[in-house]
Amino acid sequence: MRKSGQWKVVAASVAGAAHTKSGKGNEDAALCASLPDGTLILVAADGAGSAMCAAEGSSLCVQGALEVLQSHPLPSSPEGWETFLLELSWRVRSGLEEVALETDQTLKGFASTLLLAVVTKTHIAALQIGDGAIVIKTDSSLQRLTQPFRGDYASETIFLTSADFLEHASCKVVATSKVTAVALLTDGLEPVALNLAKDEPFAPFFEPLFSFAAKTDDAYTHGPELANFLNSERIQERTQDDKTLIVTVK
Amino acid sequence: MNELELVKLAENPDPRAPCLLLLDTSASMSGEPIKALNEGLAAFYNDVMKDDLAKRRVEVAIVTFGRGGVSDAQDFVTVDEWTPPNLAAGGSTPLGQALENGLSLLKKRKETYKSAGLQYYRPWVFLITDGEPTDAWEEAAKAMKDEDANKGLLFFAVGVESANMTKLSDIASADRPPLKLKGLQFAELFLWLSQSQQRVSHSKVGDQLALPAIGWAEVST
Numbered sequence: 001m002r003k004s005g006q007w008k009v010v011a012a013s014v015a016g017a018a019h020t021k022s023g024k025g026n027e028d029a030a031l032c033a034s035l036p037d038g039t040l041i042l043v044a045a046d047g048a049g050s051a052m053c054a055a056e057g058s059s060l061c062v063q064g065a066l067e068v069l070q071s072h073p074l075p076s077s078p079e080g081w082e083t084f085l086l087e088l089s090w091r092v093r094s095g096l097e098e099v100a101l102e103t104d105q106t107l108k109g110f111a112s113t114l115l116l117a118v119v120t121k122t123h124i125a126a127l128q129i130g131d132g133a134i135v136i137k138t139d140s141s142l143q144r145l146t147q148p149f150r151g152d153y154a155s156e157t158i159f160l161t162s163a164d165f166l167e168h169a170s171c172k173v174v175a176t177s178k179v180t181a182v183a184l185l186t187d188g189l190e191p192v193a194l195n196l197a198k199d200e201p202f203a204p205f206f207e208p209l210f211s212f213a214a215k216t217d218d219a220y221t222h223g224p225e226l227a228n229f230l231n232s233e234r235i236q237e238r239t240q241d242d243k244t245l246i247v248t249v250k
Numbered sequence: 251m252n253e254l255e256l257v258k259l260a261e262n263p264d265p266r267a268p269c270l271l272l273l274d275t276s277a278s279m280s281g282e283p284i285k286a287l288n289e290g291l292a293a294f295y296n297d298v299m300k301d302d303l304a305k306r307r308v309e310v311a312i313v314t315f316g317r318g319g320v321s322d323a324q325d326f327v328t329v330d331e332w333t334p335p336n337l338a339a340g341g342s343t344p345l346g347q348a349l350e351n352g353l354s355l356l357k358k359r360k361e362t363y364k365s366a367g368l369q370y371y372r373p374w375v376f377l378i379t380d381g382e383p384t385d386a387w388e389e390a391a392k393a394m395k396d397e398d399a400n401k402g403l404l405f406f407a408v409g410v411e412s413a414n415m416t417k418l419s420d421i422a423s424a425d426r427p428p429l430k431l432k433g434l435q436f437a438e439l440f441l442w443l444s445q446s447q448q449r450v451s452h453s454k455v456g457d458q459l460a461l462p463a464i465g466w467a468e469v470s471t
Contacts, residue, residue: 018452049453152401154265154369192259197367204258212253229254238259240303240452 007040007119010213011246012226016188018240028186028242029058029112033066040119041069044244046132046186048111048159053103057110060099061160064092065116074120078173081118081125085171089114089129093160111159115184117145119248124179128170130187131157132244133194135201136174137181137210142201145182146170150199157187181210181249188241189230213247265369267308267451268326269443270356270403272348274379274410275316279339283380283410283434290436291334297444298329304444305330307371307451311355315348316341322351326359345379345421346387349394356403371450373403376443377421378431382414391421398423408439408467429467438466 015026027047034040045061047054068088075081096110113130126134128146136145147170149158158168183206185193193205216222229235230243271291275284299305310332312324317340324335356373363370375394398405407422409415410431418428431439445462 153372191262194262195260196262196369202258202260205260208253208256208258211256215253225252225254229257234259 006250007248008213008216009040009042009246009248010216010222010226011042011244012223012230013044013244014227014230014242016239016241016243017236019242025055026242027054027058028188028244029055029062030184030244030246031062031066032246035070038121039069039074040248041066042117042119042182042184042246042248044115044132044184044186044246046113046130046188046242046244051111052109053105054110054112056099057096057112057161060096060110061092061112061114064095065114067095068092069118074118075125076122078123078125081123081173082171085116085125085127086166086169088116089127089160089165089169093165096161107161111161113157113186114160115146115186117182117184119176119182122176123173124176124182125173126171129158129160129165129168131190132184132186133190133201134172135183135185135193135206136179137206138178139180142203142206144199144201145172145174179250181206181213181247183209183248184244184246186242186244188239188243189245191239192235209245209247210249213249263366263368264303264306265371265451266328266363267304267371267447268311268356268359268373269308269447270311270313270326270352270373270375272345272352272375272377273312273314273323273337274343274345274381275314275337275339275341276343276381276384277316277340278380278412279316279410281339284337284339286434286436287378288334288336290440291337293437294440294444295329295332295334297441298447301448301451304448304451308447309359311352311359313348313351313355315344320344320347320351322355325355342384343379343381344385345377345383346385346390349377349387349390349421353390353393353397371453372401374443374447374450375403375405377405377407378410378439379408379418380410380413382417383421387421394421395423398426410434429464432466432468435466442466 013030029045031043043062045058047058100107116127118125126145134145149168309326311326407428422428
């Protein structure tokens with residue numbers, strides 16, 4: 001996709017070695033789009049490993065989120081955004097329910113996490129349901145924008161299809177003027193992108209990525225480079241899960 | 251210059267998959283049974299070692315009950331640092347005490363994980379007996395089952411040869427009735443356990459874990 005307004009975007013999503021070994025494809029999904037007014041939409045989703053239709057579930061999540069954003073007037077206040085994003089999650093979930101009914105599957109079969117960031121001229125509005133991370137860079141720091149679901153055990157997460165998803169949905173809105181870069185990643189990249197003990201973004205992972213994105217004129221040229229990076233040996237030996245990374249810089 | 255080559259990867263310790271084995275080494279296990287059990291443990295070790303991720307993540311602890319009373323034979327250790335033991339049989343069956351020791355080892359381990367900032371998967375506890383308890387076991391069994399019900403661990407009970415399966419049903423969780431080992435197929439049981447632990451160590455919890463089919467137990471009718 002072309003750069004939107006001032007923002008440059010690069011994205012890649014690759015199947016993990018563990019998935020390829022067991023014959024599954026990439027069960028992550030990613031989508032970047034811009035609206036006619038220049039609003040940038042970044043979505044990533046990670047289908048649950050055990051869900052029968054995991055790949056479809058994550059794909060429906062990103063498509064569903066885009067459709068809601070394309071067909072409704074967007075809020076202009078932070079409060080408006082929080083309401084909007086929670087309603088969006090409901091609508092996307094209903095979409096999954098419909099497909100489950102039509103195809104005679106359980107809703108659980110489409111279980112997926114959801115990571116969404118909408119960048120307008122004034123606000124960056126983000127929604128997170130499940131694991132993975134939405135990270136922003138401001139003048140003073142690199143930090144998570146939204147919070148992941150954290151259970152007692154390693155890799156415990158919830159999905160959009162979970163009964164209590166609303167309780168654990170994390171919404172955050174910040175002024176676009178304060179932010180110079182945004183990154184979305186699914187949990188396949190957590191072991192290399194975050195300091196897990198402190199649950200903080202690992203700056204030496206993100207800074208070169210932001211520099212890389214800044215040099216991007218056209219995401220179609222550089223998306224594959226990012227994909228090769230995600231498939232590189234040094235990443236694969238650390239994590240065998242599907243990996244999705246969306247990076248945008250002003 | 252390619253910026254992507256400059257990306258540094260965070261170093262994070264591996265999450266742990268604790269696996270506690272409570273093993274009957276009473277007199278009735280002498281001879282073929284204890285030999286098969288030892289071979290099973292070696293098979294478990296060899297199989298987990300084939301998986302680079304699992305061998306760093308799966309942690310084994312062993313409590314034996316029988317010869318010498320109850321012994322904390324092995325405190326939690328990652329499989330890649332573990333040497334499978336050569337257990338000897340003899341003595342009675344203080345199963346109740348073994349359950350208590352096991353719970354205590356597990357509790358301490360979780361505290362160690364927390365203070366070291368280590369993540370861990372839901373621990374598995376595997377009780378294997380060929381008889382029935384010769385000590386007081388009711389309270390310890392209740393404590394084990396309560397922990398299971400609270401999702402603090404996953405408790406499996408396996409009876410071997412002349413095990414009292416009725417008593418074992420009282421010891422095990424109602425949701426997870428005891429299984430009877432086919433003959434002395436310890437190797438098959440431990441290979442299954444290894445495959446299961448490998449899946450756990452690669453898994454996402456909150457995500458139903460699909461376990462390999464159990465070929466080593468008799469199917470109850």
